[in-house]
Amino acid sequence: MTNELEGKRVAILVADGFEQVELTGPREALQKAGAKTDIVSPAKGQVQGWNHLEKADKFRVDVELAGADPNQFDALLLPGGVVNPDQLRMLPKAVEFVQSFFREGKPVAAICHGPWLLAEADVLRGRTVTSWPSIRTDLRNAGAKVVDQEVVADQSLVTSRKPDDIPAFNNMMIQVFHEGAMAGVPSR
Secondary structure: OOOOOOOOEEEEEOOOOEEHHHHHHHHHHHHHOOOEEEEEEOOOOEEEEEEOOEEEEEEEOOEEHHHOOHHHOOEEEEOOOOHHHHHHOOOHHHHHHHHHHHHOOOOEEEEOOOHHHHHHOOOOOOOEEOOOHHHHHHHHHOOOEEOOOOEEEEOOEEEEOOHHHHHHHHHHHHHHHHHHHHHOOOOO
């Protein structure tokens, strides 16, 4: 998985309370595949990661959400964590940021509780997804077909259930992000 994503820029949208390994594992895989990754957040300066219910490391925010332009990115990664998507779904700018990727046919990957933000963005109707068990009813209510699988790819959307699924999630995410051109997404 080297250079498959050369020239691609990936936004990683998070608020305080994201599950740290769901950012660091996929981010490392994206970078090894040649992508440039940017942490986009409503937080200013730094954003707080968590290891389940305990604070973990802080990460530098590369682009503040208030000034983020989705047109500058080729793909979007949505890590989970319970608090992270719950905060983001309450921010109209975050919801609009996500919706713009779907309008443009750009690839999106969401893991664990990350798809919760997709339900708020109303982009799940008719799609097959997976997630952490506690949000599956919300995803069904948003019009998705929910399955219990390690990883699911539906068109340009990749979803996964939990941190244990990260290796499969990473492989599928890189494949779908690489094939982003299938939806007419040019390399930047």
